[in-house]
Amino acid sequence: MREIKTSVITEAVARLCQEVNFELGEDVVTALKKAEQVEESSLGKEVLKQLLENARIAKKESLPLCQDCGMAVVFLEIGQDVHIVGGNLYKAVEEGVRRGYTDGYLRKSMVNQPFSARVNTKDNTPPVIHTEILPGDRLKITLLAKGGGAENMSRLVMLKPGEGRQGVIDFVAMAVEEAGGKACPPLIIGVGIGGTVDTVMLLAKKALLRKVGDPNPEPEIAELEKEIFNRVNNLGIGPLGFGGRVTALAVHAKVLPSHIASLPVAVNLQCHSARHKEILI
Amino acid sequence: MAEEKIVISSPLTSEVIEKLKAGIQVLISGTIYSARDAAHRWLIQALDKGEKLPFDIKGQTIYYMGPSPARHGQIIGSAGPTTSSRMDMSTPRLIEAGLKGMIGKGERSSAVKDALKKHKAVYFVTIGGAGALLSKSIKKSEPVAYEELGAEAILKLTVENFPAIVCNDIYGEDFFEQARTQYCRGG
Structure with a gap:
């Protein structure tokens, strides 16, 4: 049994909140540079260049990449031989978010009662926390700062099993087309297939955490990702919807078994400001 | 942005508005007001009650933006656009x-x-997700109303060469439709 103090967790979460908002991941930067090379539209190329410049300024000045510093989505992968000591684990994560967003001058975007009063909680809490118990004695914390614009354009459908592979492709393309410029393309498109109505969207969200452009290790799924990628990049939406070839930087799909009656499909869109990072304790 | 840009000032005059056709790139200088979801709800409530708006909206420009907090000595934090369609239900009234x-x-x-x-009237688009870069075009920021909304308060902003593209003009043209048609391939 390995002990991990909640204070260490709070500190790690606080640090992650700031790091993801100031420094775009190397994989995203590389994907944007590649996109700038392949983009046919001169305006689209220029926009991609400005997004890279934006990332440079953000890093240099510790100025958030985007004013929407996101909702803090925290994934905890807890080794079953870990013993958390020093208090409530979830409160420790929440405190980390509070500190990170306050000390980092990050925008607080959470409201308490979403359908009426909508009063800002003023410290960006509560975070969304997903926990998983795995073998081992380590704790992996992944923080995803998820902006509202792309999240709003995410979609879920329960397809008929007979609609199959083509049904999946058509649905994802439709979601991306409807999102247009609203979700801040070029996008990373998280696709969940299978499971249940609740697990399929989490699957799509987890797919966003993969290194940009790494294919699914399963060849059949990788092939599907490629086909969706080509389809959406022919829509003409382009960077920020200003027209062009690069509507998606990547399509990441994840698959789960499902019921004989069901084919759940979830599309979780990630804007070009893909901000996530992990820490292993 | 690569092609030729025209320099305009805000508030917009009718002569300028007539020249602004969908797809034209502009650099905006002058005064604009930030307002997003909550501020729009409050503005509409004020109109419903027949109250005076907290700023004279006639001829003005609204920027759908809620900035991140400014650090000491900064004019404003990160300050890029938010998704406009959420304001669609309030916009015709305004x-x-x-x-x-x-x-x-x-x-x-x-x-x-x-x-x-x-x-x-005219709708412009600017670069979503480039809040750090766009903040550099904002030279002054003063709270005007609804300060209790925090990031959603209405700010009076002085901008210089703020980059944007005319998206929807007075002639019914749409930059997004034009752009998509030009680059769409197959079906």
Whole structure:
């Protein structure tokens, strides 16, 4: 049994909140540079260049990449031989978010009662926390700062099993087309297939955490990702919807078994400001 | 942005508005007001009650933006556009009240496009997710109303060469449709 103090967790979460908002991941930067090379539209190329410049300024000045510093989505992968000591684990994560967003001058975007009063909680809490118990004695914390614009354009459908592979492709393309410029393309498109109505969207969200452009290790799924990628990049939406070839930087799909009656499909869109990072304790 | 840009000032005059055709790139200098979801709800409530708006909206430009907090010595934090379509339900009312310009990101509803045409107003788009870069075009920021909304308060902003593209003009043209048609391939 390995002990991990909640204070260490709070500190790690606080640090992650700031790091993801100031420094775009190397994989995203590389994907944007590649996109700038392949983009046919001169305006689209220029926009991609400005997004890279934006990332440079953000890093240099510790100025958030985007004013929407996101909702803090925290994934905890807890080794079953870990013993958390020093208090409530979830409160420790929440405190980390509070500190990170306050000390980092990050925008607080959470409201308490979403359908009426909508009063800002003023410290960006509560975070969304997903926990998983795995073998081992380590704790992996992944923080995803998820902006509202792309999240709003995410979609879920329960397809008929007979609609199959083509049904999946058509649905994802439709979601991306409807999102247009609203979700801040070029996008990373998280696709969940299978499971249940609740697990399929989490699957799509987890797919966003993969290194940009790494294919699914399963060849059949990788092939599907490629086909969706080509389809959406022919829509003409382009960077920020200003027209062009690069509507998606990547399509990441994840698959789960499902019921004989069901084919759940979830599309979780990630804007070009893909901000996530992990820490292993 | 690569092609030729025209320099305009805000508040917009009717002569300028007539020249602004969908797809034209502009650099905006002058005064604009930030307002997003909550501020729009409050502005509409004020109109419903027949109250005076907290700033004279006639001829003005609204930027759909809620900044991140400024550090000591900074004018403003990160300050890029938010998705405009969430304001679609309020926008025709504000255009009727005299609003002439809007800056945001993403497509608008047909009701908004009709109102722009009817009342001769313009919708601009700027670069979503480039809040650090765009903050450099903001030279002054003063709270005007609804400060209790925090990031959603209405700010009076002085901008210099703020980059944008005319998206929906008074002639009913749509930059997003034009752009998509040009680059769409197959089906």
